[in-house]
Amino acid sequence: MxxxxxxxxxxxxxxxxxxxxxxxxxxxxxxxxxxxxxxxxxxxxxxxxxxxxxxxxxxxxxxxxxxxxxxxxxxxxxxxxxxxxxxxxxxxxxxxxxxxxxxxxxxxxxxxxxxxxxIMDFPLNKPQPQDQHEMKDLLKAVVGDLPIQDVCYCPTTWNLMIRLADTCDRPEAEALLKNDSTGKIKGICVTIKGAPNALPGYDFYSRYFAPWYGVLEDPVCGSAHTVLAGYWSEKLNKKKMLAYQCSSRGGELELELRDDGRLNISGxxxxxxxxxxxx
Known part of the structure; x- marks a missing residue:
């Protein structure tokens, strides 16, 4: 064959x-x-x-x-x-x-x-706020002592989203596996607010880790942005956003929330x- x-x-x-x-x-x-x-x-x-x-x-x-x-x-x-x-x-x-x-x-x-x-027509997956104390060991493994502003979870994609008040270093993927006691996580998004008034005007940045799928760090994850778009759209009050996933390779995504409840992802x-x- x-x-x-x-x-x-x-x-x-x-x-x-x-x-x-x-x-x-x-x-x-x-x-x-x-x-x-x-x-x-x-x-x-x-x-x-x-x-x-x-x-x-x-x-x-x-x-x-x-x-x-x-x-x-x-x-x-x-x-x-x-x-x-x-x-x-x-x-x-x-x-x-x-x-x-x-x-x-x-x-x-x-x-x-x-x-x-x-332009891809994708589902929009809005995450739900979570209690940080219930997963403190996992959060510690991901971001160390960096300040966390929000923690959300999307049951549809099994993705945990962590919004930081500052940048973070790359976590050790093996530590993530050991500290997930829920069995309900398949990926972790770490995200921070961008500076849209500064060129090129990214609304938010992210990194994505999925060792549960055998992927230590995914360079640019479109499915994770179905979750990130739902979160940041509400926080920024915007339906059109420009996102950058800041892995070592890096990648840019244009996002648009549609009136029918779905998401356009362009790249x-x-x-x-x-x-x-x-x-």
């Missing part, structure tokens, strides 16, 4: 920045263990698998199946690998449709082109590698 495979840097217009995802074009569904083995082999935060629907090809079809796998397990929602998947369809396969629809574990996700960006992508996976 030969599978077309691509590496795409998402949420950036510069190669080797943003978040790299491996994208595989699948003619027919594979066994789950094979999906997982391929993702482990690629060893990126996410490997995405696009499958055809209704016998259409990747250039003319408007609807596709999409699954995401970390090196450790399948995940229910992934932003950067969805952006990267759409980039392969639009930029390489020259898909003729104005919008492509992905059937996923999180429902239908739509992606369209707008100038040099791709750019660079395809840096294409080849054939032989199994």
């Amino acid at each position: 030969e599978i077309p495979i691509f590496t795409v840097d998402a949420f950036t217009n510069v190669p080797f920045k943003g978040n790299p995802a491996a994208i595989c074009l699948i003619e027919n569904e594979l066994q789950d263990d094979l999906y997982q083995s391929i993702a482990a082999e690629m060893n990126l935060s996410q490997t995405a698998f696009i499958t055809k629907r209704n016998s259409m090809d990747f250039s003319s079809g408007a609807r596709f199946g999409l699954r995401w796998f970390s090196p450790k397990c399948e995940v229910p929602l992934c932003g950067h690998a969805t952006l990267a998947s759409a980039a392969v369809l639009f930029y390489l396969k020259k898909n003729v449709n104005p919008v492509v629809t992905f059937e996923t574990m999180s429902g239908e996700l739509h992606v369209r082109q707008h100038e040099e960006s791709l 750019r992508a660079q395809i840096i590698l294409q080849g054939t996976l032989k199994i």
